Amino acid sequence: MMKPPRSYYDAEFGQMRIEENRWTLAQCAVLGDRCVPICVDFEQGQIGELSSLQREAIQQALALSPNVLRITAPVVLQNYDVYRDMIGDESMPPLVNPIQVWDQVTFSYIYVPPHVEYDLHIPTFELIAECDWEPEHGLEVRFRNGVADDADQIGETGR
Secondary structure, three states, X not given: OOOXXXXXXXXXXXXXXXXXXXXXXXXXXXXXXXXXXXXXXXXXXXXOOOOHHHHHHHHHHHOOOXXXXXXXXXXXXHHHHHHHHHHOOOOOOOOOOHHHHHHHEEEEEEEEOOOOOOOOOOOEEEEXXXXXXXXXXXXXXXXXXXXXXXXXXXXXXXX
């Protein structure tokens, strides 16, 4: 029986490898001073099958603005504030500047879902991270057309 491939070369994005059960690009997205891996699920589980919307989402992740953390901070801060209201002010101090929210976040990877399978009609990717205020479930920041539009615990942004 033949073993499934552990790597794949894409003409547009180069080498991809299976890492921790995810197809991961050799290239990474840059968020601030951090390099964040980009992981994809191929369409219909077929190795090498990336829809045009997935390709566009990967391009957008690779081309994030140097100001992406400042621009995205209000979306993430809104999530922080929801949890702060739920558990009380004492354990989560108010943040003077929205950019401070990133001090409590550790990036894991950017996930590009299969767009056909999930019926997505615009380029979509998700920043998956750990955060101090929700250590059990983590943080997911959804980007559509390269712009962050929602932040919630992992699995709750509703693709």
